[in-house]
Every structure is written in structure tokens, then in C-alpha cells.
Amino acid sequence: MILCFDIGGTAIKTAEAVAPDQVRPTGRIPTPGRDFDAFVGALKGAVAAASVPPEALAFSIAGVVDEEGRATVANIPCLRGRPLVRDLEAALGLPVVLANDADCFAMAEAVGGAGRGHEVVFGVILGTGVGGGIVVRGGLINAHGGFAGEWGHGPVAARVLGDVILPAIPCGCEQVGCLDAVCSARGMERLHLHLNGQAAEAQAIVAAWEAGEPAAGRTIAAWLEVLSGPLAMVTNLLGPGIIAVGGGLSNSAALVAALDAGVRARCLRRFDRPLVVPALCRIEPGLIGAAALGFRAMAGRP
Structure with a gap:
């Protein structure tokens, strides 16, 4: 035992x-x-x-x-x-x-969740922070420790979306432009405040978007635009057969499906099935x- x-x-x-x-x-x-x-x-x-x-x-x-x-x-x-x-x-x-x-989390998805049967599994966390883990052929790429999978950090978040300019948001890792600062639940709330002048919690923003509310629609459109490109780049780098998403934002199946559509439209391989899916080990x-x-x-x- x-x-x-x-x-x-x-x-x-x-x-x-x-x-x-x-x-x-x-x-x-x-x-x-x-x-x-x-x-x-x-x-x-x-x-x-x-x-x-x-x-x-x-x-x-x-x-x-x-x-x-x-x-x-x-x-x-x-x-x-x-x-x-x-x-x-x-x-x-x-x-x-x-x-x-x-x-x-990534290991759990690989052995008993959405990643079962896939050679490369990328487990993505979208919640209080943006993080991840990588499993290759049943074992962690970080088998002996390390920081592989921490795709939420690094100055890669877009700041210009058409005619919209997003603020330079500092991250806890002391860089500016990290996905962790812009696309986590708190990051979604920062985007909403900047774009609409309204304070709201991430859960409420997602619910309003699902209900067709225009202000929430602007926020989620920006969130998807900022997040989809970097995740597509990570997909090209790792070649995962599946990307299992956990964390609080993954509770919205519609949001994960929209992210999946954005990523599949931008990555090198054309998938005829969902790639970014909700985690099964809840x-x-x-x-x-x-x-x-x-x-x-x-x-x-x-």
C-alpha cells in the first residue's frame, strides 16, 4: 500500500x-x-x-x-x-x-482520465493560476523534478487585439505579460474591468457570456484571443494527443469548447476531433x- x-x-x-x-x-x-x-x-x-x-x-x-x-x-x-x-x-x-x-493532475488524467490511451498528455490548469504538467508515454517529463509545463509564465500575452490595447499586467513571478496574470480567473476579472469598466467575478463573467450578455462577450472574446495562440504554440511544441483542462474555469464546458476551437484553428496539425477537453478526474x-x-x-x- x-x-x-x-x-x-x-x-x-x-x-x-x-x-x-x-x-x-x-x-x-x-x-x-x-x-x-x-x-x-x-x-x-x-x-x-x-x-x-x-x-x-x-x-x-x-x-x-x-x-x-x-x-x-x-x-x-x-x-x-x-x-x-x-x-x-x-x-x-x-x-x-x-x-x-x-x-x-496531468498524471491523473493520463492514467485514468481524458488522457488515457494517448502517448503525450498535456494537463492544463485554468483557475487561480495558469499552469500545467506533461506526461509522455506514461511518465512525467518532470520525472526528476523541474519546471516543464509552466506555460503560464513568460512575457507572451498579446496586448493589442485589433483596436483594443490591453494593460501591461505585472505577474507574481516579476515579469509582465504572463498568461497567469491575464488569463487566470483573476486575469479574466482584470480584462473585464478594463474592457467594460465593471467589476465582476470570473464565474459570473462566464455565466453572463453563456447567457449572451454583450459585455461578458467582449471579455471572453479577448480572453480566448490572448490564450489560444500561446496554447497552439505549446501544442506544436509538445504534440499532445489531448489537452485536459482542470481548475475553476474548466467548469464551463462551453468555455473549454470555445478554447478548443481557437486552439485547433491555430495549431499546425488539423484535428478532426476535440483536442482541448474538460478533465475527467474531477x-x-x-x-x-x-x-x-x-x-x-x-x-x-x-
Whole structure:
């Protein structure tokens, strides 16, 4: 059995996995974000409470995991700068597999979601941020850590759309023009305010667009224009058989379908079927992806 953890800033979700497709959530515990000893203590409690002693531990965690297993986690200060895999293995006495949440999401879609049967799967997050993960032939391209899949960052967002000039929006990564700043849920809200002089939440903007409201239509048209080109470029680079979309904005099937149409019109290969589709693993993809990675590691595969 592999004990799986989905580490968030507020809570740690746990699950027991006896196979990649047999993952049973077992609960959640508060995240001790500022005290590493307390953090390890919470994990030890979960290990002790498992129905059988686990053979390994698999973690999904927000942030970037580098090649040394060092995680950069903005909302859990006690983990910053630590060689986390090494420290957790020493503290818990079990093998540890660690990947970020976007990679685990992509892995979940590849093994049990929209990406099943495809050689290359790009898992895209469109929610509070814009992120992603890449699975090639059943394994993460980031098998040993890294930042591949972070397509939301880089100064690529268009600022001139016909006669409309969009503002230069700074991103949390300290660049200007990132898709994360313009096309995330918060970015959609910034676009709406700039184009229409109206403040509204992303969910309401999408609902109004679906209902045919003109102001929301302007916002979504701009959002699709800014996002479709870069995603088509990523498609040309990676050659995915499917792009599975998760995050809050993926809850609108109509929005994902419109993005699919925009991307397929712009990418090099002409698809006669949907390419950009809603993710199918809507419940606990972090735990499912962590379990899949754990079993690959136990089998000696990256």
C-alpha cells in the first residue's frame, strides 16, 4: 500500500492506494505551515493511522520541485529551501515520491482520465493560476523534478487585439505579460474591468457570456484571443494527443469548447476531433496522480 498526501496551505488530504486505479481517500488534517517538526509530526500521525503499514509515501504539493527534491512552496514557509525528499525520508523512514500538484493532475488524467490511451498528455490548469504538467508515454517529463509545463509564465500575452490595447499586467513571478496574470480567473476579472469598466467575478463573467450578455462577450472574446495562440504554440511544441483542462474555469464546458476551437484553428496539425477537453478526474486528482507516480517508482520506472 502507498500512503498518498495532497499538501495544501490549509489542509493535508490523505489516501491509501493499493493500485493506481484503487485510491481510497482517508481524510484531511490541518497543515502546520510554519513549523517543520509539527509538519512531520502530522505526517507521522497519518502513517500511524493507516490501515496497514505503507510501503512508500507519495506527495502532491503546490509549488515547483527541483531536481534535488527541493520544493518552493509559497504558502507553507517551513518547507522553503529544504531538500524535501531527503528530509522526509529521513524523518519518516520510508521511500518518498514528490511532485507538484499540476504534474499530479496531468498524471491523473493520463492514467485514468481524458488522457488515457494517448502517448503525450498535456494537463492544463485554468483557475487561480495558469499552469500545467506533461506526461509522455506514461511518465512525467518532470520525472526528476523541474519546471516543464509552466506555460503560464513568460512575457507572451498579446496586448493589442485589433483596436483594443490591453494593460501591461505585472505577474507574481516579476515579469509582465504572463498568461497567469491575464488569463487566470483573476486575469479574466482584470480584462473585464478594463474592457467594460465593471467589476465582476470570473464565474459570473462566464455565466453572463453563456447567457449572451454583450459585455461578458467582449471579455471572453479577448480572453480566448490572448490564450489560444500561446496554447497552439505549446501544442506544436509538445504534440499532445489531448489537452485536459482542470481548475475553476474548466467548469464551463462551453468555455473549454470555445478554447478548443481557437486552439485547433491555430495549431499546425488539423484535428478532426476535440483536442482541448474538460478533465475527467474531477475529485482528488492530486491524490490519484501521486498514487500513480508512487507505483511507477516502486516498479523502478521514472
